[in-house]
Amino acid sequence: MVQLMAGNRLEPGRSTASRLLSVLDVFSIKAEELSLVEIADRAAMPVATTYRLLGELTKWGALERLPNRRYRVGLRLWEVGSLAPRQRDLREVSRPFMQDLYEATHENVQVGVPEGNEVLIVEMVSGRSAVPTVTRVGGRLPLHATAVGKVTLAFSDPDLLARTLQQGLPKLAPRTLTMPRMLIQAVEQARQNHFAFAVEEMTRGASSVASPVLARDGTLIAAIALVVRASADLGRLAPAVRTSALALSRELQRTR
Amino acid sequence: MVQLMAGNRLEPGRSTASRLLSVLDVFSIKAEELSLVEIADRAAMPVATTYRLLGELTKWGALERLPNRRYRVGLRLWEVGSLAPRQRDLREVSRPFMQDLYEATHENVQVGVPEGNEVLIVEMVSGRSAVPTVTRVGGRLPLHATAVGKVTLAFSDPDLLARTLQQGLPKLAPRTLTMPRMLIQAVEQARQNHFAFAVEEMTRGASSVASPVLARDGTLIAAIALVVRASADLGRLAPAVRTSALALSRELQRTR
DNA sequence: ACGCCGATTGCCACTGAGCGGAAACCTGTT
DNA sequence: AACAGGTTTCCGCTCAGTGGCAATCGGCGT
Known part of the structure; x- marks a missing residue:
C-alpha cells in the first residue's frame, strides 16, 4: 500500500458542494453527453469521487443516465432552471x-x-x-x-x-x-x-x-x-x- | 450548553449533496423568491447549515441574491438546465x-x-x-x-x-x-x-x-x-x- | 429617535460523511 | 479467449461539515 494524503484528500479545502457543482460545469453545448471518466477528467476529480456525486445528481434528476451509461443534463434541472x-x-x-x-x-x-x-x-x-x-x-x-x-x-x-x-x-x-x-x-x-x-x-x-x-x-x-x-x-x-x-x-x- | 447529537448532526445519513439539492427543491412557481429562514424551514434544515449551502449555490450562480436579501433561481442554473x-x-x-x-x-x-x-x-x-x-x-x-x-x-x-x-x-x-x-x-x-x-x-x-x-x-x-x-x-x-x-x-x- | 423582534452572520468543538487508491467486475473488440 | 477501457464496489482514515449559540444587523411601529 502506498502513502495516502492527509485525510485521504487530494485537494483539501475544496468543499463537497463545490465539487458537486463543478460536475454540472463540465456540461456544455459541445459536451452534452459524457461518460464517467470524461466527467472526472474535466472536473479534475478522482473517478470514485465523481462516481458517487454522479449517483446523487442522477437520483435527484439533475442528470439522466443513458443506456450507453453516459450522462446528460436531466429534465428536473431544466425545470428548476426555468424558474429563474x-x-x-x-x-x-x-x-x-x-x-x-x-x-x-x-x-x-x-x-x-x-x-x-x-x-x-x-x-x-x-x-x-x-x-x-x-x-x-x-x-x-x-x-x-x-x-x-x-x-x-x-x-x-x-x-x-x-x-x-x-x-x-x-x-x-x-x-x-x-x-x-x-x-x-x-x-x-x-x-x-x-x-x-x-x-x-x-x-x-x-x-x-x-x-x-x-x-x-x-x-x-x-x-x-x-x-x-x-x-x-x-x-x-x-x-x-x-x-x-x-x-x-x-x-x-x-x-x- | 444543551446536549448535542452524535457528530453534531440532526439527521445522520443525509448526505451533503442531497442537502444541497434539497435547497433547490424548495423553489417553485409559487415560491420563486425566498428568505433564508423560509428556505431552511422548507428544506427542514438548521439555519446555519442552510446559510452555508446558500452561500455556495450563490457563488456558483445557481441562485441570485436580491437587495432585499432574498434568494431566487439564477441565470447560471437556467443556462445549464437549458442543455437538457x-x-x-x-x-x-x-x-x-x-x-x-x-x-x-x-x-x-x-x-x-x-x-x-x-x-x-x-x-x-x-x-x-x-x-x-x-x-x-x-x-x-x-x-x-x-x-x-x-x-x-x-x-x-x-x-x-x-x-x-x-x-x-x-x-x-x-x-x-x-x-x-x-x-x-x-x-x-x-x-x-x-x-x-x-x-x-x-x-x-x-x-x-x-x-x-x-x-x-x-x-x-x-x-x-x-x-x-x-x-x-x-x-x-x-x-x-x-x-x-x-x-x-x-x-x-x-x-x- | 428609540427600542423591539425577527433575520442574518460568525464562531467553534465534535465526529461520521466523504475521500480516493485499489481491486473486482463488466462490456465490447480483436 | 485474452485484452483493454471503462464502471462499480470496498474500506480505513481523517478533516470538512454540522448546528447550537450568541453577537449583530435592519426594518418597523410608536
Whole structure:
C-alpha cells in the first residue's frame, strides 16, 4: 500500500458542494453527453469521487443516465432552471415583440442578457429562410465581436468594458475588432445611436444589428438583435430593431 | 450548553449533496423568491447549515441574491438546465408546428413530456385572444385531469396508469374524473382515437384536446394540446391537433 | 429617535460523511 | 479467449461539515 494524503484528500479545502457543482460545469453545448471518466477528467476529480456525486445528481434528476451509461443534463434541472425570474419574465414579455420583428424581416431575432463577461442568449426566433446561426437559446456570445455585446457594453457599468479590454480581444473572424481603440469607438457610437452593428466580426458571412432594452432608470436589462447574412443592408434594418427595443423597454417598464 | 447529537448532526445519513439539492427543491412557481429562514424551514434544515449551502449555490450562480436579501433561481442554473437534450431538441423541432397550430386556431398550444407522475410543459404558444391559463413553461400538469395527461397515460407503460390510480384522483374542478373506472375508459378511448379531451376537469371554464407525439417504435415522446374556453367546439379542433401531432412525430422520427 | 423582534452572520468543538487508491467486475473488440 | 477501457464496489482514515449559540444587523411601529 502506498502513502495516502492527509485525510485521504487530494485537494483539501475544496468543499463537497463545490465539487458537486463543478460536475454540472463540465456540461456544455459541445459536451452534452459524457461518460464517467470524461466527467472526472474535466472536473479534475478522482473517478470514485465523481462516481458517487454522479449517483446523487442522477437520483435527484439533475442528470439522466443513458443506456450507453453516459450522462446528460436531466429534465428536473431544466425545470428548476426555468424558474429563474431574470430570464422567465423577459422571455415571456419579449416573445410577441420578437415575433413581430421576425414577421417584418424574416431574419433571426435574438434577445440576450449580460452574464459574466458574455451575453447569454435567452430567447430566439428564426425561420427557414434566415441564415443558420450556431447560437442556441442558453448559448453565450462574446461582448467584443457581436452587436448585442457592443450594445451591452455601451449601457452597462464602464468597468465591464475595461475588463473586456483587459482580457484581450480574440480574433474570431476576419473582421473582428481586435484593437482596443476600435472597440471603444464602436461602443461610444452605440451609446449615442442606441444601436450597434457587427459585420462579419464573429462569423464569416453573418452580420448583426442590436439595440438596448432599458429599465426606467436607464440601466440595461437586455439587448435585442437581428442576425442576417453579411450581404443584407444593415442600415435599413436598424430602425426596425430600434423600434422593437423601445417597445419592449416600454412594456417591461410598465409591468415593474 | 444543551446536549448535542452524535457528530453534531440532526439527521445522520443525509448526505451533503442531497442537502444541497434539497435547497433547490424548495423553489417553485409559487415560491420563486425566498428568505433564508423560509428556505431552511422548507428544506427542514438548521439555519446555519442552510446559510452555508446558500452561500455556495450563490457563488456558483445557481441562485441570485436580491437587495432585499432574498434568494431566487439564477441565470447560471437556467443556462445549464437549458442543455437538457430531452427538452431542447423537442422544443426546437416543435416550435414551428406549434406556431402553425396557433395560427390556425388562435388558441393556447402546449407541448408536454412525461416526468414522474405528471406532465412537464416544455413549450407554449399563446396569444392575447386565447384563454389565460395558469400553466407556464416549466410547469406541471396532473395525468388524470388533463388531455395531455390522458394521452400520456394511453401511450406509456401501463403501470403509469396503475400508479396514478393508486395514489388517488384528487378533485381539481367540478368535472374532474375521480372514479378509476371513468379514467380507465377515457384512457382506453384515447388509445383508440389517438386523441383525448378534458372538459373543465382541471380548471372551471377551460377545456383541452391533446394528441400523442410518438417515436418510430410507438413509444410516447410528448403530447401536444390545445387549451380553449369551455364553450369551444372540441370535436372540431381535434383533427387539427391530431394533424400537428402526426407532422411533429414524423419530423422527429426523421432526425433520429 | 428609540427600542423591539425577527433575520442574518460568525464562531467553534465534535465526529461520521466523504475521500480516493485499489481491486473486482463488466462490456465490447480483436 | 485474452485484452483493454471503462464502471462499480470496498474500506480505513481523517478533516470538512454540522448546528447550537450568541453577537449583530435592519426594518418597523410608536
